[in-house]
Amino acid sequence: MNDASNLPIGRASGLQSDAELKAARLPDAQTVLSVHHWNERLFSFTTTRPLSLRFRSGEFLMIGLMDGRGKPLLRAYSIASPSWGEELEFYSIKVPDGPLTSRLQHIKVGEEIIIRPKPVGSLVIDALLPGKRLYLIATGTGVAPFASLVRDPEVYEKFDQVILTHTTRSASALHFSRHVVDSILADELMGEIAGGKLWYYPTSTREETPKMGRITNLIQSGELFADLNVPPFDPAVDRVMICGSMGLNMDMKAILEDVGMREGSNSEPGEYVLEKAFVG
Ligand SMILES: Cc1cc2nc3c(=O)[nH]c(=O)nc-3n(C[C@H](O)[C@H](O)[C@H](O)COP(=O)(O)OP(=O)(O)OC[C@H]3O[C@@H](n4cnc5c(N)ncnc54)[C@H](O)[C@@H]3O)c2cc1C
Numbered sequence: 001m002n003d004a005s006n007l008p009i010g011r012a013s014g015l016q017s018d019a020e021l022k023a024a025r026l027p028d029a030q031t032v033l034s035v036h037h038w039n040e041r042l043f044s045f046t047t048t049r050p051l052s053l054r055f056r057s058g059e060f061l062m063i064g065l066m067d068g069r070g071k072p073l074l075r076a077y078s079i080a081s082p083s084w085g086e087e088l089e090f091y092s093i094k095v096p097d098g099p100l101t102s103r104l105q106h107i108k109v110g111e112e113i114i115i116r117p118k119p120v121g122s123l124v125i126d127a128l129l130p131g132k133r134l135y136l137i138a139t140g141t142g143v144a145p146f147a148s149l150v151r152d153p154e155v156y157e158k159f160d161q162v163i164l165t166h167t168t169r170s171a172s173a174l175h176f177s178r179h180v181v182d183s184i185l186a187d188e189l190m191g192e193i194a195g196g197k198l199w200y201y202p203t204s205t206r207e208e209t210p211k212m213g214r215i216t217n218l219i220q221s222g223e224l225f226a227d228l229n230v231p232p233f234d235p236a237v238d239r240v241m242i243c244g245s246m247g248l249n250m251d252m253k254a255i256l257e258d259v260g261m262r263e264g265s266n267s268e269p270g271e272y273v274l275e276k277a278f279v280g
């Protein structure tokens with residue numbers, strides 16, 4: 001018979017000490033290599049890459065921390081780094097009372113995080129039919145899978161033009177995507193591959209930046225196409241990936257289906273694909 005009075009206090013209540021939690025490491029634990037806070041609501045971090053992990057740029061997997069009872073607390077996260085990278089990168093929201101991110105936002109270099117090496121997702125080149133121009137339409141942290149794709153040389157082999165649009169409420173929420181694009185263009189090898197092909201179209205809705213407005217409105221008014229000097233969506237040559245809130249995804253789906261595009265999947269490629277950036 002179990003006698004709770006013989007156990008340490010934490011055990012008797014089901015809680016474990018820090019030392020016990022550290023000792024109970026999972027085989028899926030990886031080490032945090034760097035952390036960058038972009039503003040009070042957003043941060044990114046890099047980790048070691050599981051040896052067994054193979055993924056396609058644009059996919060997501062489950063990551064997390066141990067909860068106070070020694071159980072994994074996992075959430076879906078897009079891998080923001082490209083498939084060829086030695087390290088993994090993630091771009092994260094800080095939800096003040098979020099079970100995972102209220103703690104994850106305090107993660108430090110050298111600490112461990114759980115990364116389940118089982119990537120999945122529909123934001124992959126394989127789910128699109130061949131085309132000429134690739135639009136990557138993101139709001140908020142939905143830009144994470146596209147940070148992976150725009151750093152993958154394969155994308156530039158398959159498309160003549162890659163247009164990354166990122167819309168956020170605030171100006172500072174655009175800093176991560178701006179940094180990703182700037183570092184591609186500054187890199188000797190990637191700059192050569194992506195230069196002239198990668199176009200960046202940042203917009204904000206609640207704080208002043210050079211381009212204001214929801215991307216859906218900018219598409220419907222024709223302003224996006226005029227600004228980029230490209231023709232309106234054409235199902236014969238244009239391909240679109242969407243990652244944002246449920247509202248953005250549904251509105252973009254309607255816009256694309258109106259011009260005759262069909263949603264693709266891994267088993268049946270189409271003209272566009274979409275994925276939720278978060279649930280709720
Ligand atoms: C396929 C997929 C991929 C995802 N990739 C990422 C990613 O790369 N980066 C990331 O930060 N999150 C991502 N998420 C969301 C992520 O899984 C968690 O919801 C998030 O980390 C918050 O976890 P939490 O436990 O703190 O709060 P939760 O209990 O999971 O969420 C609480 C509430 O916070 C809001 N919320 C959660 N995530 C976000 C977000 N990303 N942006 C805005 N509001 C949000 C929602 O209203 C939600 O109901 C993804 C979700 C899905 C389904």
Ligand SMILES: NC(=O)c1ccc[n+]([C@@H]2O[C@H](COP(=O)([O-])OP(=O)(O)OC[C@H]3O[C@@H](n4cnc5c(N)ncnc54)[C@H](OP(=O)(O)O)[C@@H]3O)[C@@H](O)[C@H]2O)c1
Binds near residue numbers: 041139217
């Ligand atoms: N970001 C913040 O500063 C902030 C602060 C406090 C709380 N929150 C909470 O955090 C959650 C997520 O916020 P978030 O800013 O990351 O994501 P979000 O609410 O999805 O907004 C991100 C961007 O997407 C735009 N957008 C939303 N719905 C759209 C649609 N149907 N079509 C086209 N564009 C659309 C927004 O424009 P609009 O501005 O026009 O909606 C905004 O520019 C929300 O529940 C919010 O209440 C956010």
